[in-house]
Amino acid sequence: MTQIADQILVFVLLLNFVVLGSSRLAVSVRIVAIQGIALGLLPAILHHFSVHLSFISFGMVAVKGFIIPLLLTRAVNRLTSKRESDPFVGHIPTLVVGGICTALSFAFAGRLPLAPEHQGLMIVPAAISTLLAGLLVIVTRRKAVSQVIGYLLLENGIFIFGQLLTTAMPFMVEAGVLLDLLVGIFVMGIIIGHIRAEFSSVDTSRLTTLRDV
Amino acid sequence: MIAALVILPLLGAIIAWLVPDNRLRPWLLPVFGMLHGAITVDLILSPPLPSLQGWIHLDPLGCLALVAISPLFLACSFYAVGYLNYRQERSNRILCMGLLVCLSAMSLTSVAHHLGLLWLALETTTLVMAPLVYFNRNARSLEATWKYMMICSVGIALALLGLFFLAYSMLVAGHEATLLLDQLVSRAGVLSPAWLHAAFVFILVGFGTKVGLAPLHTWKPDAYGEAPGIVGALLSGGLVTCGVLGLMRIYQVCIAAGDTTFYRDALVGLGLLSTILAAVFLVRQADFKRMLAYSSVEHVGVIAIGLGIGKGAIFFTLLHLLANSLTKGVLFLTAGNIHRSYNSKRCDVVHGVLRRLPWTGSLFLAGFFAGTASPPFGMFLSEFGIIAGSFAAGRPVVTTILVVSFAAAYLGMAANVLPMALGERLRESERTLYRDSFLTVAPPLLLTLILLLMGLCFPLPLARLVHNAAFLLGGE
Numbered sequence: 001m002t003q004i005a006d007q008i009l010v011f012v013l014l015l016n017f018v019v020l021g022s023s024r025l026a027v028s029v030r031i032v033a034i035q036g037i038a039l040g041l042l043p044a045i046l047h048h049f050s051v052h053l054s055f056i057s058f059g060m061v062a063v064k065g066f067i068i069p070l071l072l073t074r075a076v077n078r079l080t081s082k083r084e085s086d087p088f089v090g091h092i093p094t095l096v097v098g099g100i101c102t103a104l105s106f107a108f109a110g111r112l113p114l115a116p117e118h119q120g121l122m123i124v125p126a127a128i129s130t131l132l133a134g135l136l137v138i139v140t141r142r143k144a145v146s147q148v149i150g151y152l153l154l155e156n157g158i159f160i161f162g163q164l165l166t167t168a169m170p171f172m173v174e175a176g177v178l179l180d181l182l183v184g185i186f187v188m189g190i191i192i193g194h195i196r197a198e199f200s201s202v203d204t205s206r207l208t209t210l211r212d213v
Numbered sequence: 214m215i216a217a218l219v220i221l222p223l224l225g226a227i228i229a230w231l232v233p234d235n236r237l238r239p240w241l242l243p244v245f246g247m248l249h250g251a252i253t254v255d256l257i258l259s260p261p262l263p264s265l266q267g268w269i270h271l272d273p274l275g276c277l278a279l280v281a282i283s284p285l286f287l288a289c290s291f292y293a294v295g296y297l298n299y300r301q302e303r304s305n306r307i308l309c310m311g312l313l314v315c316l317s318a319m320s321l322t323s324v325a326h327h328l329g330l331l332w333l334a335l336e337t338t339t340l341v342m343a344p345l346v347y348f349n350r351n352a353r354s355l356e357a358t359w360k361y362m363m364i365c366s367v368g369i370a371l372a373l374l375g376l377f378f379l380a381y382s383m384l385v386a387g388h389e390a391t392l393l394l395d396q397l398v399s400r401a402g403v404l405s406p407a408w409l410h411a412a413f414v415f416i417l418v419g420f421g422t423k424v425g426l427a428p429l430h431t432w433k434p435d436a437y438g439e440a441p442g443i444v445g446a447l448l449s450g451g452l453v454t455c456g457v458l459g460l461m462r463i464y465q466v467c468i469a470a471g472d473t474t475f476y477r478d479a480l481v482g483l484g485l486l487s488t489i490l491a492a493v494f495l496v497r498q499a500d501f502k503r504m505l506a507y508s509s510v511e512h513v514g515v516i517a518i519g520l521g522i523g524k525g526a527i528f529f530t531l532l533h534l535l536a537n538s539l540t541k542g543v544l545f546l547t548a549g550n551i552h553r554s555y556n557s558k559r560c561d562v563v564h565g566v567l568r569r570l571p572w573t574g575s576l577f578l579a580g581f582f583a584g585t586a587s588p589p590f591g592m593f594l595s596e597f598g599i600i601a602g603s604f605a606a607g608r609p610v611v612t613t614i615l616v617v618s619f620a621a622a623y624l625g626m627a628a629n630v631l632p633m634a635l636g637e638r639l640r641e642s643e644r645t646l647y648r649d650s651f652l653t654v655a656p657p658l659l660l661t662l663i664l665l666l667m668g669l670c671f672p673l674p675l676a677r678l679v680h681n682a683a684f685l686l687g688g689e
Contacts, residue, residue, distance in 0.1 A: 207356035210435040
């Protein structure tokens with residue numbers, strides 16, 4: 001079973017790079033949705049069947065695979081420019097940095113001891129590199145939608161790590177985490193709508209009035 | 214009783230949603246603020262036993278957080294009635310609902326003894342504040358809201374990962390993974406050190422973003438500057454208290470695990486950076502609300518340093534947390550009045566506040582002295598204690614930097630505040646409808662009196678509470 005899980009994690013890592021290299025917002029939204037669905041399958045593969053886990057899987061697939069992508073696609077469709085055409089850092093350098101971050105997270109994860117039942121799993125490096133990819137997207141992109149996509153990647157990274165604990169985490173907390181994510185994205189979506197109305201674009205580099213010299 | 218503390222404000226939020234009248238609705242805030250205050254007093258006098266398998270437990274630290282939050286909210290709630298009277302042009306439904314939900318989440322943070330639950334409550338306070346920062350609905354507040362939302366969401370997500378690391382360190386040690394504080398503290402000795410270190414770093418960054426420790430404070434001046442005064446007061450008093458409480462919970466686990474050098478140094482390092490950076494940016498700050506934000510960065514830094522020094526400084530750090538909450542209330546509420554009256558928050562436009570608004574002006578000035586730790590206010594006691602504690606702990610360099618940055622911050626703030634308060638009234642300055650009224654002056658006045666009381670004759674029961682809380686954090 002761990003082999004299938006590892007293959008899913010490799011797939012997830014590859015998707016990170018697709019997001020890092022893509023300039024089309026609609027593509028990025030879909031990739032993150034696919035990543036969410038792939039991750040939703042993880043609990044079912046890694047652990048024995050239980051009602052609690054199937055709820056988590058179901059919630060994950062529903063929220064990250066469908067509800068949030070739907071919200072974001074609607075936001076993208078209303079935009080005049082549907083591309084991240086001029087990011088702060090170009091796509092190729094971002095990909096290179098993303099590669100370095102992935103290598104570093106494997107090195108970092110190698111230093112942390114694992115519980116016996118988790119030996120040989122890629123969960124820790126996959127989690128940290130997905131998290132770093134998310135941070136990278138947030139800091140290198142201008143468009144508000146792109147930054148939300150980065151935030152989703154980051155959340156996915158945290159979810160991957162959560163797999164080591166799924167049996168231990170109480171249901172209430174996990175459900176709460178998903179709910180908070182949903183509300184957070186919802187609020188961000190509303191703010192994006194206001195940004196578009198106010199500045200007639202969602203380019204966050206225009207948000208520079210407030211600063212200290 | 215604890216359930217009422219959390220559920221009552223939520224009930225209030227629902228009522229606020231249902232009430233159609235824009236003038237009547239703000240009155241819900243003081244009603245629920247007083248109820249909350251009454252319950253808080255009752256709970257502190259007779260603390261209940263842990264409930265829900267140890268998930269909910271009001272310990273002295275939680276009591277202290279409630280003591281910091283409840284009076285601040287009560288003051289803000291009365292102020293809100295007066296303030297919203299001047300803002301009848303827009304609906305205050307979301308503001309009232311948001312404040313009440315925030316009160317509920319802050320109470321939950323104080324009583325949560327399961328770190329996952331604590332995280333949820335903290336995240337809720339972050340989310341619910343976003344629409345309130347955007348109350349003024351202009352381009353500037355939109356920018357502030359976006360930065361606030363993005364940076365704090367990322368920060369709090371990192372803290373969640375840190376909490377997962379913490380739970381996993383338990384699993385690696387061969388125990389069942391848990392985030393129940395009491396179990397973590399009692400078994401801290403066996404936790405895997407590598408994971409505990411990683412957890413601490415992530416949580417420090419995460420909650421550090423939330424409370425605005427430098428260099429993670431960048432959202433703070435924008436959000437504090439653009440939000441209405443009352444929201445600024447709750448952000449810098451209430452939410453900071455909750456965030457610091459989150460840090461203290463992790464700190465409890467770390468000191469129980471032994472070998473605390475790494476944790477202490479990290480806290481002292483970030484704290485020093487915050488105080489230095491705040492002192493630099495306090496000088497020649499053109500916008501008085503942003504100036505208050507940097508003052509908040511400074512105080513959060515002082516709290517981090519106090520925690521890092523430990524031992525004798527812990528008692529005063531907790532005192533500082535309490536004083537910070539109330540002081541920020543005075544400053545932001547009066548700053549809101551000044552903003553209303555001058556229709557500007559630029560220091561070069563605002564002059565002669567003492568003549569134009571005698572009450573607000575003198576309270577703002579008092580708030581300035583209280584916030585820069587001048588005697589006889591409460592903060593003088595706490596900062597003095599922290600400095601003495603750091604001397605006693607054999608950290609002369611830290612002490613020196615601390616004293617120098619205090620002095621710089623004092624001078625920097627004085628250079629802005631004194632001309633604002635004293636100066637001559639500018640002839641061309643705009644005339645607005647705002648006049649000092651009972652509801653906008655009495656709340657900050659009351660908070661100032663409490664701060665004076667803290668500095669002059671510290672009430673004994675409160676001292677005992679702070680002492681008990683300090684004991685939980687390894688203080689003497």
